[in-house]
Amino acid sequence: MTYAYLFKYIIIGDTGVGKSCLLLQFTDKRFQPVHDLTIGVEFGARMVNIDGKQIKLQIWDTAGQESFRSITRSYYRGAAGALLVYDITRRETFNHLTSWLEDARQHSSSNMVIMLIGNKSDLESRRDVKREEGEAFAREHGLIFMETSAKTACNVEEAFINTAKEIYRKIQQGLFDVHNEANGIKIGPQQCISSSVGPSTSQRNSGDVESNSGCC
Amino acid sequence: MSEKDDIETPVIAEATPTLENGNSEPAKNSECVDQSAKPENKPEPVVSTRKRPESKPSSDLESSEVPPVQETVSKDEPQTGWGYWGSWGKSLLSSASATVATVGQGISNVIEKAETSLGIPSPSEISTEVQYATGETNAKENEKSSPMTGPFGVFSTISTAVHSTGKSVISGGLDALEFIGKKTMDVIAEGDPGFKRTKGLMNRNSTLSQVLREAKEKEEQWTSSEVTMERDKKNHYGLLFDEFQGLSHLEALEMLSRESEIKVKSILNSLSGEELETLKLELEQLKEAFSLAEFCEEEEEEAKGDEDFTKEITELFSQLHVSSKPGKLARARNTAHEWIRTALAKPLEEKEEGENRLEGEKTEQINKNSIEDIHAFAIRSLAELTACSIELFHKTAALVLHGEKQEVTAIERSRTLSQVTIVLCKELSSLSKEFTTCLTTAGVKEKADILNPLITAVFLEASNSASYIQDAFQLLFPVLEISLIESKSEPHELQQAWRPLSEH
Numbered sequence: 001m002t003y004a005y006l007f008k009y010i011i012i013g014d015t016g017v018g019k020s021c022l023l024l025q026f027t028d029k030r031f032q033p034v035h036d037l038t039i040g041v042e043f044g045a046r047m048v049n050i051d052g053k054q055i056k057l058q059i060w061d062t063a064g065q066e067s068f069r070s071i072t073r074s075y076y077r078g079a080a081g082a083l084l085v086y087d088i089t090r091r092e093t094f095n096h097l098t099s100w101l102e103d104a105r106q107h108s109s110s111n112m113v114i115m116l117i118g119n120k121s122d123l124e125s126r127r128d129v130k131r132e133e134g135e136a137f138a139r140e141h142g143l144i145f146m147e148t149s150a151k152t153a154c155n156v157e158e159a160f161i162n163t164a165k166e167i168y169r170k171i172q173q174g175l176f177d178v179h180n181e182a183n184g185i186k187i188g189p190q191q192c193i194s195s196s197v198g199p200s201t202s203q204r205n206s207g208d209v210e211s212n213s214g215c216c
Numbered sequence: 217m218s219e220k221d222d223i224e225t226p227v228i229a230e231a232t233p234t235l236e237n238g239n240s241e242p243a244k245n246s247e248c249v250d251q252s253a254k255p256e257n258k259p260e261p262v263v264s265t266r267k268r269p270e271s272k273p274s275s276d277l278e279s280s281e282v283p284p285v286q287e288t289v290s291k292d293e294p295q296t297g298w299g300y301w302g303s304w305g306k307s308l309l310s311s312a313s314a315t316v317a318t319v320g321q322g323i324s325n326v327i328e329k330a331e332t333s334l335g336i337p338s339p340s341e342i343s344t345e346v347q348y349a350t351g352e353t354n355a356k357e358n359e360k361s362s363p364m365t366g367p368f369g370v371f372s373t374i375s376t377a378v379h380s381t382g383k384s385v386i387s388g389g390l391d392a393l394e395f396i397g398k399k400t401m402d403v404i405a406e407g408d409p410g411f412k413r414t415k416g417l418m419n420r421n422s423t424l425s426q427v428l429r430e431a432k433e434k435e436e437q438w439t440s441s442e443v444t445m446e447r448d449k450k451n452h453y454g455l456l457f458d459e460f461q462g463l464s465h466l467e468a469l470e471m472l473s474r475e476s477e478i479k480v481k482s483i484l485n486s487l488s489g490e491e492l493e494t495l496k497l498e499l500e501q502l503k504e505a506f507s508l509a510e511f512c513e514e515e516e517e518e519a520k521g522d523e524d525f526t527k528e529i530t531e532l533f534s535q536l537h538v539s540s541k542p543g544k545l546a547r548a549r550n551t552a553h554e555w556i557r558t559a560l561a562k563p564l565e566e567k568e569e570g571e572n573r574l575e576g577e578k579t580e581q582i583n584k585n586s587i588e589d590i591h592a593f594a595i596r597s598l599a600e601l602t603a604c605s606i607e608l609f610h611k612t613a614a615l616v617l618h619g620e621k622q623e624v625t626a627i628e629r630s631r632t633l634s635q636v637t638i639v640l641c642k643e644l645s646s647l648s649k650e651f652t653t654c655l656t657t658a659g660v661k662e663k664a665d666i667l668n669p670l671i672t673a674v675f676l677e678a679s680n681s682a683s684y685i686q687d688a689f690q691l692l693f694p695v696l697e698i699s700l701i702e703s704k705s706e707p708h709e710l711q712q713a714w715r716p717l718s719e720h
Contacts, residue, residue, distance in 0.1 A: 039615060040472075040610065040613075040618075071617050077471065
């Protein structure tokens with residue numbers, strides 16, 4: 001229940017790339033192929049364990065539709081991490097990355113950790129964007145990169161957790177002012193962090209996961 | 217209760233918004249300092265009446281020991297009814313953020329105070345102490361600006377209410393508490409037709425969600441240090457409200473509201489002369505729709521069926537012409553009512569058996585468990601309904617800003633939304649009454665010092681829920697202002713304003 005830190009994440013990217021599916025897979029460990037369109041923003045939360053510390057991720061899953069764009073921008077503020085998602089089977093979603101990135105950089109803290117995600121890696125036969133292209137884009141813009149599949153759960157945990165690790169690393173380096181909530185980080189209710197992970201708290205405390213492990 | 221259980225599947229969109237010309241971003245004048253451009257004129261009384269906890273970080277519970285200087289309340293000022301209400305919630309929340317007290321403890325303090333200050337006798341005392349109790353209540357009424365009733369302004373209203381009904385209330389014992397619950401809900405009704413006080417909420421540095429979040433964090437801290445953590449957690453409104461994603465939706469709604477407010481200001485700053493006057497006039501009309509003036513009128517219909525609430529709220533949402541649907545809210549509400557029906561049926565059976573056994577200890581045990589269950593479920597239901605309500609307001613705000621084709625005007629929407637608010641608050645009121653009926657029925661053999669705090673807590677959280685919902689409703693005001701302004705603009709201009717920001 002208690003946590004050392006709380007990180008606010010946003011998930012952004014074109015409509016239909018699988019943002020809500022990634023969230024559902026991460027929080028509920030399930031895949032729902034048919035999703036209604038997200039209105040504005042939806043929420044999810046989960047506890048993860050980084051370096052022996054309980055960290056609560058509070059995730060804002062934004063609407064991808066173009067017409068919601070001006071509204072979803074309002075939600076960017078105060079995010080510590082962003083998952084920028086495209087669909088490896090639809091090149092246009094990759095092409096729009098620059099515009100999403102601009103938006104994200106403009107409307108949130110400069111220290112925000114951005115994870116670029118090429119989703120739907122299970123659909124290898126329909127691949128339209130090469131893995132190398134994703135890697136190159138990430139390198140160029142200083143992002144972390146992963147390919148994931150919300151359907152098979154491949155790398156989903158890793159994507160969320162590696163982002164948290166990077167944020168945590170930045171905190172330790174003193175790059176984030178954890179006392180400024182505009183950075184999307186909050187210190188949890190103090191003390192008794194380790195004592196109260198009772199049997200009742202049934203969050204799956206995923207252990208540390210190696211970065212490039214997995215199936216993709 | 218794991219986190220994952222409360223993650224909702226994002227499946228709310230029944231309709232697909234098709235329109236492409238969404239919101240304009242008419243940011244012609246970037247900076248605006250002009251306060252006079254704002255539609256409302258007097259934010260001052262707001263601040264003084266409904267202070268945020270932050271403005272007074274030291275424990276209110278402590279300060280309640282000291283005679284308050286400015287916060288003297290009097291029953292002769294019915295128009296400050298909302299103020300009473302607000303200060304009640306305030307006291308609760310600020311006690312939560314004080315160093316020692318948590319919300320939970322705060323509540324029990326409040327409860328104790330409520331009981332002592334109200335002079336409600338326990339059922340067992342009634343027979344012997346009617347005379348005395350009546351006297352005490354009279355005394356209470358006379359010392360209405362006493363330390364006790366000062367900061368907890370609402371109690372002075374209550375004790376007045378108690379007094380006005382005199383002996384019948386006192387001899388009613390637990391009925392008195394139920395009556396008080398009703399009366400406290402009426403305080404909303406009578407309160408502040410202009411609704412200016414609550415409006416002031418948005419002008420402050422701290423937001424409602426921050427306040428609630430802090431309260432929740434204190435609760436988290438407290439519960440985590442307790443051995444009986446899970447059990448306690450069940451009863452913590454703040455934690456439950458967060459689990460139902462109420463806090464997140466509230467925070468998101470605040471973001472939309474704040475952004476809209478900034479836009480409105482900059483638009484008003486960019487206008488002048490007749491154009492400005494016309495717009496101001498229209499915004500003033502819009503503001504009236506946010507006053508909740510009709511609140512008092514609707515009191516009569518008491519016993520309403522489940523279908524009526526569902527029907528009423530569904531109809532109101534269809535009048536809004538946005539694609540948000542209150543299905544989740546209605547389900548949560550109906551579940552609560554179903555539970556109450558079952559709970560009310562059960563203790564009666566137990567009671568019959570118990571009578572045969574001449575108050576065997578076993579019966580007491582059963583009843584004891586069940587009042588705790590009822591209390592826990594009541595708090596949970598209130599938290600869930602409030603979270604659902606705020607989610608609906610947030611979704612509505614997003615859809616209004618999204619600029620779906622306006623078949624209805626912003627004023628019409630505002631009126632409908634104020635109806636929605638009224639319906640929701642009335643529902644919370646009647647739900648809390650039903651829960652306390654459950655508690656009184658199940659706890660008929662309980663000692664008052666066990667039962668009364670639970671009853672008071674239910675009423676307290678119901679009243680807090682109602683004020684959260686009304687605060688959330690007020691957050692919609694700037695959103696509808698934007699909507700009104702945009703409906704006046706040329707579609708062409710909207711496109712222009714929209715483009716540069718959305719282009720790839």
